[in-house]
Amino acid sequence: MRGPHNIIRLIRTGATFERTGAMNLVLDAFEAPRPLRVLIHTLSWPFKWLGYKGDPDMPPATRALTALGPAYIKFGQVLSTRPDVVGPELAQQLRVLQDKLPPFSRAKAMAEVEKELGQPVDEIYSEFSEPIAAASIAQVHRARLSSTGEEVAVKVLRPGIERAFNKDVDAFYFAARIVDLFAPMARRLRPMEVIEHFDGVVQGELDLRLESAAASEFAANTEKDEGFQLPVVVWNYSARRVMTLGWADGAAIGDNAALDAAGHDRRALGERVLSLFLRHALRDGYFHADMHQGNMKVAANGDIIAYDFGIMGHIDEYTRRVYAEILFGFIQRDYRRVAEVHFEAGYVPADQDVDEFARALRAVGEPIFGMGADQISMGRLLSYLFEVTERFGMETRTELILLQRTMVVVEGVARSLDPRINIWDVAHPVVADYIKTSIGPRAVIGDLISTAQVMARFGPRLPALVEAALIAQSHPQTPEPRGGKTWMLPAGAGVMGGITIALLLSEIF
Ligand SMILES: Nc1ncnc2c1ncn2[C@@H]1O[C@H](COP(=O)(O)OP(=O)(O)O)[C@@H](O)[C@H]1O
Ligand SMILES: [Mg+2]
Incomplete structure (x- = not known):
């Protein structure tokens, strides 16, 4: 019974792509030859009316995915983390996909909580607000615990979201199989692997216990970090479809006027955001990978509070050591050393030329170091570095791309707090410190x-x-x-x- 559903879904998807003009982008990504393009346009043209029109103010890819619904939006977001698959330009376009959706009612949310926790809502919470934020998978309410009077945030999955997503994911698998069978030239895009990766990400978000676990692991790692706080998970009132978390109280980190009014030192905040992120990535190999302004606040005492643990990044210890040396090599402008580290780690195949590689790295590093301190970007350095290493035969690694992307976001947050922040000055001690403890005698x-x-x-x-x-x-x-x-x-x-x-x-x- 599944086949026909999937075929209808595929046709509707194709029609929407055709109608919004996104089809050409897809064909570009597949490097489809001209005759195939003509064939596909001719075939899908008569069905165009079946597709959604979407919002004409958006660029084509964003427009098509937004019109097709939450699973497609999420898919676009996940693809934006895979420039190795869709190319840097499309990845950039997909990055702006917003998954804000109309909320479901407070009454429905309370019914969901009651069903999930097996206890009447008014027994658990003495207050329960209207939804304060709604995304494609879940929404958040502000509440108060009856037992302690503590203020909390309650995240609730959308009713029926698992079924809706799984249907679409099913259709994606179906499409990937078709591409695998009939479009051998598109295998370069590894469709099955990409859908499996997407499926993994989505299944993770469909179980809030995993986000709660991420929150508590992150909290354990960062317990001693000064000037940093995380809301605490209330495990009694958290389950697969509901998460109860301490309420993060403070000024929005993107609201400079409010920060100034509260008397915070924005430069210090910006530097702290950066060094905390670097420390988490290097020291713990476990970092918050969605550190935009909407996911952080500044407490009255100046502490930075982070929340939303839906996307976390992992980097294993070996990779961390290698990349600390690479970053340190760049900081010292020792390109030969940076090149050698790549060879020693086996990242670049041994048959490549070290000197040529070092020269390519210099071409990446020097222009960036030549910029004013207020423009230098470690995120950009990493992105150029990955372009070069890929040219020299190194496989692209998803976790490193996630690191690089988050670094760009964190740098943006830091600069919006104070544009004069010098990223190297902040990074230097963190990297040097890590090298001392991870590669020195103590290590x-x-x-x-x-x-x-x-x-x-x-x-x-x-x-x-x-x-x-x-x-x-x-x-x-x-x-x-x-x-x-x-x-x-x-x-x-x-x-x-x-x-x-x-x-x-x-x-x-
Ligand atoms: N612990 C919390 N304390 C205060 N506000 C929160 C908390 N958790 C979430 N929120 C609010 O709800 C919004 C959405 O929650 P978030 O976890 O970021 O979900 P999403 O994955 O949809 O971005 C946040 O931007 C923030 O305004
Ligand atoms: Mg968020």
């Missing part, structure tokens, strides 16, 4: 301790392992795989060495 000890911890976990099994190794060593006639004997001795020695190190370390620490 080596840290690595040894983790190794010892692994050894310790295997501790109870070590005697048996050693015995087995030694027995095998003294009974060469025991049948074993070819080449087996040659590894037994080093393995035995390795185990003994490991025990010694573990014992030594347990003495020291």
Whole structure:
């Protein structure tokens, strides 16, 4: 029964694209040859009336997706994070997609909360406001807990949103399969992989427990960060479709007049936003990836409060170390070093030329460093860097693009607080500090301790392992795989060495 639905959806999608003029953009992205273009336009033209007209004031791609509804809007937003797939220009266009929608009523929201938490709303909250913000997946109400009198924000998923999204996602899979089958030249766009990525992002947002978990993990990491606060999750009143979170009280970080009236030092705020973001990305490898002005406030005491944990970025420790060195190389304008780091990490294939790569990196770095301090952008530096590394055969990585994009947003927030902020001056100590702790002697000890911890976990099994190794060593006639004997001795020695190190370390620490 699904097939026909999906076909109707596809036709409507195609018709809307044709009607809004977005079809050409899609065909460009697919690098469709002329005859195919003519064929597609001819085929979809008669169905044009089936498509939505959309808002003629918007650029074509935005117009088509907005007309087609929430799942398409979300899809556009996710694609905007994948310039590796749609190209930088379309990614830029898609970035402005707004997912603000008309809210559903307070009464409906209260019914949803009651159903989800299994308790009457007036027992939980003594106040529950009209919706204060509504997006494609959820909306937010301001409320007060009956038990403590504490003010909270309550996020509620739209009724029936899972079904609606899953239908559209189903149609996207269907389309991806068709493209895979019939348009081999479009495989470069990895349609299945892109839809799977999208599906993952959406499934994450359709379960608010994941956002609550993100909020609490982020809070644990940043507990000691000065001048930074996060609203606390009220787990008792949070579930899959409802999230209750402490109310962030303060001035909007985008409202300079209000910040001045409250006597805040905007320059200090801007520098703090930047250095906090960098520290989270480098130190924790876990950062808020949606740090626009709508998701931050400034508390009366000057603390920055962040919320909306729907998009978080992860960077593993190895990648963080590599990129700290790369950034540091750029800060010192040591392009040869930056190039070498790429080769050492295996990011750029060994058959590429180091010197040529270093020269390309200089062409990226020098113009940026030549700018006035108030124009330098680390986000832009990273985006140029990724263009160069891609040219030299490095695979594009989604988490790094997310980092780069967020950096551009954070720089924008910082500059709007005070245009004179010097991004390098703020970044330098954070990067240098991270390098000191992550690559210096303390880091080596840290690595040894983790190794010892692994050894310790295997501790109870070590005697048996050693015995087995030694027995095998003294009974060469025991049948074993070819080449087996040659590894037994080093393995035995390795185990003994490991025990010694573990014992030594347990003495020291
Ligand atoms: N904990 C909170 N305290 C105060 N206001 C909040 C809180 N959480 C959300 N809001 C308000 O609701 C709006 C939408 O919530 P948000 O979590 O940003 O959802 P979305 O993903 O739709 O942007 C925010 O811009 C903010 O105005
Ligand atoms: Mg938000």
